Amino acid sequence: MKKIQLAAIPLLSATLFACGVSNDNKSSENDFTHAYQSITDATLKAHTKTLSSDEFEGRSPTSKGEQVTLDYLIRNFKEMGYQPGNGNSYLQAVNLLEMTASADMAMTIGDNRFEYKKGMIASTKREQSQVSVTDSDVVFVGFGVNAPEYDWNDYAGLDVKGKTVVILVNDPGFENPDSGKFQGKTMTYYGRWTYKYEEASRQGAAAAIIVHETAPASYGWSVVANSWSGPQYSLVSDNGNADRVAIEGWLSNDAAKKVFADAGLDFAQEKAKALQGPYHKSLKQKASVTVNSTMKKSVSQNVIATLPGSETPDEHVIYSAHWDHLGKDESKDGDQIYNGAHDNATGTATALTIAKAFKELNVAPKRSVTFLIVTAEEQGLLGSLYYAEHPIIPLDKTIANLNMDAMNVLGRTKDVSVVGMGKSELETYLAKAASRQNRTLTQESRPEAGSYYRSDHFSFAKQGVPALYAKGGDTPIDEQTAAYKKRAKVVITGCYHQVCDQFRENWDFSGVREDSQLLFEVGYDIAQSTDWPKWSASSEFQRH
Numbered sequence: 001m002k003k004i005q006l007a008a009i010p011l012l013s014a015t016l017f018a019c020g021v022s023n024d025n026k027s028s029e030n031d032f033t034h035a036y037q038s039i040t041d042a043t044l045k046a047h048t049k050t051l052s053s054d055e056f057e058g059r060s061p062t063s064k065g066e067q068v069t070l071d072y073l074i075r076n077f078k079e080m081g082y083q084p085g086n087g088n089s090y091l092q093a094v095n096l097l098e099m100t101a102s103a104d105m106a107m108t109i110g111d112n113r114f115e116y117k118k119g120m121i122a123s124t125k126r127e128q129s130q131v132s133v134t135d136s137d138v139v140f141v142g143f144g145v146n147a148p149e150y151d152w153n154d155y156a157g158l159d160v161k162g163k164t165v166v167i168l169v170n171d172p173g174f175e176n177p178d179s180g181k182f183q184g185k186t187m188t189y190y191g192r193w194t195y196k197y198e199e200a201s202r203q204g205a206a207a208a209i210i211v212h213e214t215a216p217a218s219y220g221w222s223v224v225a226n227s228w229s230g231p232q233y234s235l236v237s238d239n240g241n242a243d244r245v246a247i248e249g250w251l252s253n254d255a256a257k258k259v260f261a262d263a264g265l266d267f268a269q270e271k272a273k274a275l276q277g278p279y280h281k282s283l284k285q286k287a288s289v290t291v292n293s294t295m296k297k298s299v300s301q302n303v304i305a306t307l308p309g310s311e312t313p314d315e316h317v318i319y320s321a322h323w324d325h326l327g328k329d330e331s332k333d334g335d336q337i338y339n340g341a342h343d344n345a346t347g348t349a350t351a352l353t354i355a356k357a358f359k360e361l362n363v364a365p366k367r368s369v370t371f372l373i374v375t376a377e378e379q380g381l382l383g384s385l386y387y388a389e390h391p392i393i394p395l396d397k398t399i400a401n402l403n404m405d406a407m408n409v410l411g412r413t414k415d416v417s418v419v420g421m422g423k424s425e426l427e428t429y430l431a432k433a434a435s436r437q438n439r440t441l442t443q444e445s446r447p448e449a450g451s452y453y454r455s456d457h458f459s460f461a462k463q464g465v466p467a468l469y470a471k472g473g474d475t476p477i478d479e480q481t482a483a484y485k486k487r488a489k490v491v492i493t494g495c496y497h498q499v500c501d502q503f504r505e506n507w508d509f510s511g512v513r514e515d516s517q518l519l520f521e522v523g524y525d526i527a528q529s530t531d532w533p534k535w536s537a538s539s540e541f542q543r544h
């Protein structure tokens with residue numbers, strides 16, 4: 001943790017001058033100040049209240065609530081004078097695939113037949129009602145990582161075609177924070193389960209099974225069993241996701257220990273070897289897995305609106321926020337609507353409010369400013385993933401992405417929390433904008449949770465576009481705010497993804513306002529400059 005902060009300081013000071021960040025490049029300081037101050041608590045509050053009202057039905061993709069949401073967003077962008085971002089349209093269609101695995105799935109490894117949701121869980125992203133692997137060789141591939149920048153490849157010299165790979169969760173830095181491996185406790189993308197399945201797919205494995213461990217996963221087995229047993233979403237692809245590994249599964253820790261023991265190996269010892277360096281080992285057993293699924297296809301929409309630049313309109317700064325949330329559950333007693341006021345009516349409200357501020361300028365910024373309000377974030381960042389894989393604005397003309405998700409309704413803060421701190425030069429712009437507010441940048445409070453990989457900016461990062469996700473930090477501005485925060489935080493934390501995440505009149509929007517002004521200034525400065533902010537050398541992302 002400390003290492004990251006030390007590394008970030010020279011980066012910030014060294015690039016401050018190079019990036020030309022200064023007040024001089026604002027066409028008119030008065031013009032900027034007027035636009036900056038047009039961002040108010042009242043506007044942010046009003047949009048949040050509307051978007052999270054029952055009329056929007058929890059904004060589930062493909063529901064009636066989606067249409068109400070799209071109408072609201074398009075009407076606002078039109079009224080502000082924004083141009084459609086996709087030809088004549090403000091919409092980009094996103095084709096979703098929903099796969100629900102049935103409980104009759106079977107997984108046998110060696111002599112062990114593991115029980116559904118107790119010892120194992122599995123699903124598939126392939127568009128097939130049944131997928132199976134039979135008598136497939138089982139190989140332990142350590143962390144399942146192929147990371148050239150860390151000189152680490154667990155698959156080196158190994159052919160896993162048709163085989164079943166067993167993979168540890170997180171990355172080699174987590175349990176060895178002082179070893180200098182990866183980023184210590186801070187999770188890199190190589191630690192995310194999404195990565196493990198993607199890499200196993202690239203390697204041509206038939207099945208990929210992650211071993212659950214509570215500390216490095218940061219959640220217990222029950223979370224795995226519950227979240228993997230319902231419908232799983234992905235994007236519809238031309239090849240029916242045939243390039244994905246057929247079986248994506250998890251083994252409980254006890255189940256995994258049995259598999260290792262039957263191979264005459266000790267799980268803890270093998271894990272210790274995998275922590276030392278790139279590692280793989282045959283588990284000398286065969287796996288057979290069958291998963292039956294039902295499938296459903298549906299179409300949802302991203303919203304995209306642009307303010308053309310006054311000098312280089314083909315270059316864009318893209319703000320993103322997800323409009324979707326969890327919809328409603330008619331089988332529930334009492335309140336059935338997941339209003340998603342905090343997650344993410346606040347981020348969508350922020351996008352609309354920043355968009356309005358740009359229109360308050362007498363002269364539009366030199367570069368274009370585009371707002372991308374995406375769908376299906378809650379199903380796995382699918383709207384932004386689709387956009388990044390089918391970009392409307394070429395990625396090599398996309399200077400930066402600034403993301404807004406679940407804004408800070410806990411009052412003003414002395415600090416700005418940067419999720420994934422140290423990753424890019426965008427932090428130089430952020431630090432400068434924060435200093436106007438007498439705020440400093442801090443690292444997110446739980447970097448081991450891998451939050452940088454869990455909202456829509458990540459879809460841009462994966463494609464090499466520098467992406468920033470930052471919002472109010474942990475230190476309240478004063479005692480009164482601290483007291484308010486203590487009360488309000490109980491609700492925010494307890495209502496995460498619950499029906500009680502609903503708008504409250506007593507929410508303090510001054511923190512959202514300050515963060516909105518901050519992100520407005522960051523986007524403005526980038527749009528006024530001719531610079532191309534870069535990823536830092538230690539980041540796992542680089543421009544393609």
Ligand SMILES: [Zn+2]
Pocket residue numbers: 322343344377405406
């Ligand atoms: Zn969210």
